[in-house]
Amino acid sequence: MSEDFKQAALDYHEFPKPGKISIELTTPAQTSRDLSLAYSPGVAEPVKAIAADPENAYRYTAKGNLVAVITDGTAILGLGNLGPLASKPVMEGKSLLFKRFAGVDSIDIEVESESPQAFIDTVRRIANTFGGINLEDIKAPECFEIERTLIEQCDIPVFHDDQHGTAIVTVAGAMNALEIVGKKIEDAKMCVLGAGAAAISCSKLMILAGMKPENIFMCDRNGVIHSGRTDLNQYKAGFAVETDKRTVDDALEGADIFLGLSGPNMVTGEQIKAMAKDPIIFACANPVPEIMPEIVSEVRPDAIMATGRSDYPNQVNNVLGFPFIFRGALDVRAKRINEEMKLAAAKALAGLAKEPVAQEVLDAYGLESLEFGREYIIPKAVDTRLLGVVSSAVAKAAVDTGVASKPYPANYPLKTLADI
Ligand SMILES: NC(=O)C1=CN([C@@H]2O[C@H](COP(=O)(O)OP(=O)(O)OC[C@H]3O[C@@H](n4cnc5c(N)ncnc54)[C@H](OP(=O)(O)O)[C@@H]3O)[C@@H](O)[C@H]2O)C=CC1
Ligand SMILES: CC(=O)C(=O)O
Ligand SMILES: [Mg+2]
Structure with missing residues (x-):
């Protein structure tokens, strides 16, 4: 900065x-x-x-x-x-x-x-x-x-945003990125750097979306979380895999996805060279990502790159989730925010990225055009359609799963804030 x-x-x-x-x-x-x-x-x-x-x-x-x-x-x-x-x-x-x-x-x-x-x-x-x-x-x-x-x-509803807001947006972005590079979530291998609130919850939702647990190599400060480790808390232990991989370099080798939820500048360009073809790199630490997009584009021009920031393409950040998830949950007076509501939000977000982008969004980001692809895997935060699309998906899932105390609202899907 x-x-x-x-x-x-x-x-x-x-x-x-x-x-x-x-x-x-x-x-x-x-x-x-x-x-x-x-x-x-x-x-x-x-x-x-x-x-x-x-x-x-x-x-x-x-x-x-x-x-x-x-x-x-x-x-x-x-x-x-x-x-x-x-x-x-x-x-x-x-x-x-x-x-x-x-x-x-x-x-x-x-x-x-x-x-x-x-x-x-x-x-x-x-x-x-x-x-x-x-x-x-x-x-x-x-x-x-x-x-x-x-x-x-x-x-x-009680909702830890760093866990679930982040997971919803990450899954939405990852589903779209995998589609763009023609890979299936069931086959994808993921290196997760960080084993805290965001990393654990994102990995759980990725599994719910179809990723195989044995394909997730999660790393904390002591390296890969594997079944031989005796220093793991119960949450990390849930991700211990049977593997010879021990270091972040090992976990990155051949990985289709890198998901960084740790801290600033944790990986180098040299390290990501070993990832699979068309790597998906979500360096989501804020404000400074695990690796800067400029470095990635130099060493891996075939990568789809996302950060948590507003000043680069593909902002994978919980801002795309929590406002609309609470909107939907409050409007049907949901007692809790369950897994069905989270997955519905992720799918709604992923779907919206495939729709044409409004001129007001292009203007807000100083862009001439934007369409679903490597530089646009997830909607922009200022897209006013998020309000209608995500909150209605969440409200519907709450009603369908019996956690709502009120019916699906008559004024849904919301078009603008004035509809509230
Ligand atoms: N883009 C987004 O929407 C979001 C981004 N984030 C970002 O994710 C990061 C983590 O947040 P959160 O999960 O809430 O925090 P936590 O404190 O719960 O977890 C931090 C994790 O990072 C790991 N870590 C820290 N330093 C290193 C290192 N040098 N090598 C390997 N792992 C390391 C820690 O390892 P250990 O367990 O060994 O201590 C820990 O597992 C932050 O940078 C935050 O900004 C968080 C939420 C949303
Ligand atoms: C975005 C966010 O919630 C975080 O980085 O902690
Ligand atoms: Mg946070």
Whole structure:
């Protein structure tokens, strides 16, 4: 990043007001009567209605369209454990994306917690306020138990974005990339660098989409996760394979897909030379990928390349998932976000990339044309059709699998934010 760009990023966050989000009123609050309705004495009426029936919270408060973005700051992007306060710009950023792309109101909450249990207790105690909880940037392995327990204890959707949002977008991109190079997911071999929240969840969804577990070579700091290792936690152990491969170089040799969910500049051009023909390289660490696209195009011009960033083609980033997944889940008041809803979202994303691209999308990216192919495997974040296509696929899957408390909405598929 140039010094100019770094300063521009700081200025963006400082001006015109510090931060990226604020709260707006939805009802009039000008006159004495307005205030009597909004506050005392009028507010007592919805209070009594909710006390009599908790469902009324969805009718009389902002709960139904409000998602908490909650973190402990232990895995902020690929920057590591910099603590809750430092994570606030990322969490405000997620709130910005929720509102901008899917009309979901959201507030960031950065929790200082001494243990996973303390974090769980904090989230559980404030869950009533929200229609959904988006867990963000919580490191593995703690994130798995945190999410599992909160799903069990809360009656609203709890979704760890780094796990499932990332997995949905990765599977969508990988399905399309494999189609473009004429390979089948059942035959594809994948080297995964990283064995944390995102890597484990992406690998699980790839298996659900058809990849063979024995074709996944996952690597952590100690190399390939194989059946001879005795240092694995239960989540990594689920990916231990019977193999002679030991290093990242071994795992890359002959691999059809490289999926990087680790940290900056972890692999070199030399290392990816050994991948199979037409390699698919998803270097998804943020903000600096495992390998830069410029290096890949030099050594492997036959590669399909994706990063998590907005400034290169093929942005494989959970921004394409979480706003629309919550939109669909909230609108049918789903109790949880299940595997069927995740796969439906992935398929909807993959399908949209094959449709003609709107002029407004081309304008936003300064492009003359764009069509399904090596440089366009996944829709652009500003594509307004994402709202309708992904949220309706998620809502339909929720209704079909019995986790929705409301029917498929009459106003679906949504065309614009004004339809919400
Ligand atoms: N594009 C996108 O949409 C997303 C991208 N990401 C990116 O993925 C990365 C990981 O995030 P997340 O899963 O949440 O974090 P976690 O802390 O849960 O996992 C990090 C993983 O990276 C591994 N790792 C770190 N350094 C190395 C190394 N030198 N060699 C091998 N493995 C290494 C760790 O290995 P070990 O287990 O040995 O400690 C760990 O398994 C981040 O860069 C993040 O920005 C995450 C979510 C979404
Ligand atoms: C994109 C994202 O959530 C991450 O890099 O952590
Ligand atoms: Mg994240």
